[in-house]
Amino acid sequence: MFNEAELIVLRRAYARQIAFLGDANNAALERAYAEVPREAYLGPGPWPIFRWTGYTQTPDADPAWLYSDILVGLVPERGLNNGQPSAHAGWIAAAAPLPGEHVVHIGAGAGYYSAIMAHMVGSAGTLTAIEYDPALAACAAANLAHLPNVLTLHGDGSVVPIAPADVIYVNAGASRPADTWLDGLKQGGRLILPLTTKFNFGEGAPDFSRPSGAVFRITRRGSNFDADFIGDVAVFPCEGARDEASEQALAAAFGKGGYRDVKRLLRTDDVPEEECWVRAPGWSLTYR
Template identity: 55%
Template sequence: MDRQQELATVRRAYARRLMALAGIANPGIEAAFAAVERERYLGPGPWPILCPAGYVATPDDDPARVYADVLIGIIPERGLNNGMPSYHVPLLASAGIRAGDHVVHIGAGVGYYTAIMARLAGPAGRVTGIEFDAGLAARAATNLSNVGNVQVFQGDGFSMPFDPADVIYVNAGVTHPADIWLDRLKDGGRLILPLTMENIWPPARGAAISHYGVVFRIERAGDEYLAAWISAVALYPCEGGRDDASEARLDAAFQKGGWRRVTRLYRTGDLPDERCWLCGARWALAYD
């Protein structure tokens, strides 16, 4: 068995472990994780792995080192990482990317998860990657240059226009949804929305992650938006997707709890308090 065959075997085992960790059976997602070469997107090793004591470099540059459920630093001095694979598996399953879909990936980073989404969308689909950081956007564009159904743009994913989308996958913490995400979500489309507190990044050692952020799946049904909690999260803050007033409202919502009972997103902020988990100026996450 040559080295490429060995690494393909390592990736298949890695993909199976991720699915087992998430408790999800999804052959398409498993196949995508087994196919996409993580080291291609991270650059040459050794690689900085985030551990409880900080970043620790892998002992060598063997690509097999990156096929574990770990955060790997892409700009370690800023606490910016290639995300934990087991975090993304349930989000990708919830997003339900199908062959032919148009997926918009906000916060594409170095493009690893963008490539996985491209596998799920297939040749008939496409992925629009948007990355705020110019250096990362350039890296992602280079990394994805051989993936024919992906385009990468540098810009503010909170305001940059894009074609109507079947899936909008936000990979940075916001305090509120962007109007353009709700406007450009197709009927039946799914928005993966992480709401987070900025003052907890990077997360404190040993702290309860569920107090910092939550991820919702928002599905458009005509003029209505159905909402469901997916998971807890601590995530790098989204440039342009935060303001002090929204952060204060989000903090109050986390303090009172109840995010798992949310069932709707409304594009109005005048709902009765007893119906709201979180009410913004022109939107709300509510219990019915």
């Protein structure tokens, strides 16, 4: 088993690799990956490691097994994992939490990526971690209790009242942006929004036979919201932030393509069809 001195070196190498794989050129993010111990948020080992053929248990409880770009099962029977580190690195870099800012993490799971972002905002900043699953919320609360700048809540992250936020980081697949998130953004605030269809992550595994999920950065500019495509995604669905009409509109939109070219999120569907990638009741993503 690796000793603590060896783990410190291993975490630094892991952080450098993850930042590279996630195309995340952010020194504060790399430091957070190097200094936040992943094993502290995953329960006692051995740990179930996700592979496309199923889960494989690590040979023992050595934390060294966790310092790679792998998914670790949190609730394996539901296909719910501690997400891929490089993917989160790219999304967190797009959100770019800064010292002193307030981050809201929707779908905090067991708290690992909450801890990463709390590290980035520092003691002058705050982080609100919200988790829908009661068992995971309790786990996150215990795991994050040592961080004085973190508040952990159990509830539906699409409706839980939040203080004005510089970053809202949604860690689950929505079929629409929740009003709570858009209203909660400060001026210049960034919302990391994964939009997915029901084909994205069905019975524990994504269906890659069709495009079905993309992550967007939504930035508040006065009363307007800029939108940028960040990357493709396969992610567990977001309870509370899904509706059938938006689901159908997204499925049609992914079917026609063009989601990498969106420029703006509008809180209306009163937009010409040719200007939209997706148009659903009450909201649209447009090309201009």
